[in-house]
Amino acid sequence: MAPDSSIAIDCLGYTPIPVALLSCDEVPMVDLYRREADTGRLRLYRAANVPMLPEDLERLEKSKVGWLYSPNVDQGEMQLYIRRKLDMLVRDNNISVRDRFRKLNDVVEGILSSAFEMDDTDEVMRSSAYVASMAVRLLCQDELTAGDLISLLHHDFQAVTHSLNVAYMMVRLAREMRMVADDELTSVAVAGILHDIGKLSVSERILNKSQRLQRREERVAQKHPAHGFRRLCERTDISFGQLMVVYQHHERTSGKGYPVGAVGDEIHPWARLCSVVNVFESLVSNRPYRRRYPLTEAFQIMDGPLSKGLDQEIYRCWKHLILKK
Known part of the structure; x- marks a missing residue:
């Protein structure tokens, strides 16, 4: 920093x-x-x-x-x-990696919450870079398994909690797949933290609604990738990959995603990575209209029609990473 x-x-x-x-x-x-x-x-x-x-x-x-x-x-x-x-x-090597990560997560969640509440993009970018650099140092410790990571995360419905969870999962999965060099993992983490920044432009009434959204409300919510893109696209402190995570994390390889219905390799690899863990994180966390699903049930849902638009290699790797003993 x-x-x-x-x-x-x-x-x-x-x-x-x-x-x-x-x-x-x-x-x-x-x-x-x-x-x-x-x-x-x-x-x-x-x-x-x-x-x-x-x-x-x-x-x-x-x-x-x-x-x-x-x-x-x-x-x-x-x-x-x-x-x-x-x-x-x-x-501090006298404290287990699990305990260090748990304490770190408690602190950085508060730091990011303050930044997002200010709705100041400069502050969000600064705080995201700092938080990501701290988290990656622990996420690259081999003794912290993906299963440990899931058990240590907060699963309450908060926008910042969700963004942090997605960022952590993206780092673990990108490292496992050797998608980027270790010195790029902080950039991947920042992309995960920022992926939903466009939701700052969507009404909290819609985002926090305790019933499923009506079709009109869905259309409003689905504008958040474009809102995020417009907020960040002219900045010089964001990479193309990070910007594509913000813009394309709801695209599907089948062409049935949004905002533009991109298909296959039109979707940036980091965005395909984010798509998998974003769906997974949403299933295993509490939402305003339902309780979280257990791991096995979450994967059963993802194994169904939901998986058709996800990058299958990335999804298989994530599933193996979480379920392996």
């Missing part, structure tokens, strides 16, 4: 502080607030002069509190704190 680039961490005047990066010997000496799950309001959790104990951090982790908030933290200092602590986490 460039020294002058930023991480989106502002939250209504309060600075979010990731619990996963806190340690008892290094807690910012500021008032810490906790967000109430039912109201979303911030309530004082610990005053600046009260020390943080190991059991406090354990309780926060067990209650799945990912972030505390403070009104008295210098933004620049917090930027440096997060970067330094994430780098230490990724490098």
Whole structure:
């Protein structure tokens, strides 16, 4: 990450502080607030002069509190704190790769959520590049299997959660298929994070609807690849492959996808890769109108007519990667 680039961490005047990066010997000496799950309001959790104990951090982790908030933290200092602590986490061989990845995912999901909520494309690009570079360092560890990865992911329905999951899966699959050199995997991860950026231009009422969309609403939702393409196509910090993932991840080799009905090799290899894991991730995660499918049922669905428009070699490789012991 460039020294002058930023991480989106502002939250209504309060600075979010990731619990996963806190340690008892290094807690910012500021008032810490906790967000109430039912109201979303911030309530004082610990005053600046009260020390943080190991059991406090354990309780926060067990209650799945990912972030505390403070009104008295210098933004620049917090930027440096997060970067330094994430780098230490990724490098810490005393912690298992599984645990390092789980903690990393908790933090970067919050970073990306802030960036997307700002609807600032520059910030999304900066945060995506940083998040991707951190994640790839762990995803390339052979001891973290694809099965481990699936078990560690969050499967709740959130746009950022979905985009991160797709990015992680794309990296694992691209590396397994030797589709790109290892030094290009960060670019693949960024493509996965950005693949649904066009949904920022689609009404949340449609995206979060708890029933299946009507045909008119489907047509609106299906414009998101074109929205994403227009948002990014004139930028100089995005590659052709990344742009094609944004534009073509709903295309199908049969020609029955969208937005233009591209067929076969007209679809960029990275976009065909994204198509497979995008369908898979959607099936194994909770959606507004249904609960997630178990792995075996998800693959049964993908083995049916759904698979006809997917790249069969990529799909077979992904299925083998997930199911192998």
